[in-house]
Amino acid sequence: MPLPFKVQMISIPWFGGKNLNLDTTMRKILKRHLIIAGSLLSIFAGCSKGDHNFVISTPSPYISNLDLRKLYKGSDVTLTTEITRSATVVAGQVTSDHSGKNLPDGLLFIQNSRMVSATIDSLRGMAINIGAAAANYVPGDSVHIKLEGGVLKRVNGILQITGIPAANVQRVATGIKVIMTPVSTLTMLAKPENFEGLFGVVYNANFEPNIGVERIEGVKTLNEGSGDMQMNINSTALFKTELLPYSANVRGIVIPSATTGIPQIWPRIKADFMATSIVVDPTIPLGPNPAIITGYFADPESTDANHEYIQLMATQDLDFRQKPFSLITTNNAGASTPTGFPVNGWATGGLRTYKFNITKGTVAKGTFFYVGGYKLIGGLNSTDISQANWVVSKLYNDFDGDDGIGEKTANLLANSGNPAGIAIFATKTVDLNTVPSDVVFYAGTGGSVYDPVTRVGYAICDNDYYKRYNGTTFQPFYRQGNNTGKVAANPEASQFTYLGGVYDVATKTWPVKRLQKTIAVPKTAALAVIQEMAGATKITN
Incomplete structure (x- = not known):
């Protein structure tokens, strides 16, 4: 385009010995600068036109149990929208079943998770105290619970939300498959906070029962291979008269003891306690390769x-x-x-x-x-x-x-x-x-x-790879004789x-x-x- 002013044509010596036409050079430089300036004006105009839309967002009304549990620092917490960052509802799947009469009265247990990362477990449980109405819900129900005004606190050792009226609970679905978390002493005692309130299962729980006499009622110690943990059966439980076996698979809610704070697994109903032990005749001798x-x-x-x-x-x-x-x-x-x-x-x-x-x-x-x-x-x-x-x-x-x-x-x-x-x-x-x-x-x-001089080494047995005798030659260690x-x-x-x-x-x-x-x-x-x-x-x- 024509320039808005006149540029005088000048010829000057250049470093290479040639003359430079200043008119041509100046035109190219000015054109370049005008193009850049025009582009910047377009960008600024676009930003000013749409910047009011950039900050508009709507906070989620839902909060996870993981985030709820983080709010508790040892003292009661009143749940306000300021505390929960505008969240007013917790959604989850019901895990409690009060029909067996072994869970704390009035507590509705739910669990949920939120996306953290592919390798971080965010599944957490929570107890909601809604009184007698808790018995109206069964495992597999999906519920939404309005939280505002509730109080997060520990009662009898259990972290729970109190002050929630039954009307604040809405059942939105039924028959949802309940997630069941494997529980071991190693993992649970390492991070008890992660397991509290969850629906879990202890596989191959080993007891030391008085066979034929001892019942499952009370606090029983079990060992699933990694250490000792506890199972709680209340005197109100409808299945308290079941006999204690040598071993069982035990399902239930993980609840801390009211007196010691030690996490325990509480079966909900009779079907949560499944004996798995076999009866072995102690008079039958062991073979050479049992x-x-x-x-x-x-x-x-x-x-x-x-x-x-x-x-x-x-x-x-x-x-x-x-x-x-x-x-x-x-x-x-x-x-x-x-x-x-x-x-x-x-x-x-x-x-x-x-x-x-x-x-x-x-x-x-x-x-x-x-x-x-x-x-x-x-x-x-x-x-x-x-x-x-x-x-x-x-x-x-x-x-x-x-x-x-x-x-x-x-x-x-x-x-x-x-x-x-x-x-x-x-x-x-x-x-x-x-x-x-x-x-x-x-x-x-x-x-x-193996030392052939002192004859020390790792003992072997007769199997598909090793023999203690090679003919009449005794060779009881690995790499001795033909045990190679x-x-x-x-x-x-x-x-x-x-x-x-x-x-x-x-x-x-x-x-x-x-x-x-x-x-x-x-x-x-x-x-x-x-x-x-x-x-x-x-x-x-």
């Missing part, structure tokens, strides 16, 4: 600490109260101490061997059971598999091994390349010469595992190693030898992935 090793998870993603486990199978009905067992692992990595040959065999301890005593629970013939750390299938943030039969769940990275055998370790099952092994014993008393019920070794062939086999190579990351094979209970032999197979264990895998795959270990007769 339990066999069927697989292991040795290299979880992210961290091995407290996330490794061993899978086993019973070849006859077992009751570990009657006849305690133990399981020991060995790690012979170069840095494991004490160095040198294991002078006490499986009982060497230190960072060479780690012991779990198995003193609770029952296992039916031909079924799997587990020993290890957290009850998670594939390591940190993976599927909870508490429903499997965990006879021991122990944080081996936090606690020493049982009976002084083993220091706490981040690597229960080695993947160093040197020999690593697992042995299950039909006794808690283990020394250099104790014969295992079953034993396997995997990984490499080096390391100081191994069931598998180094573990693979995020792979469950299963051994397969067929064990004949009648002949106490392996007609089909175990061979290493692996299966990927993604974070979302179900228990069936490590129990129902083709080629899993089986028993006959």
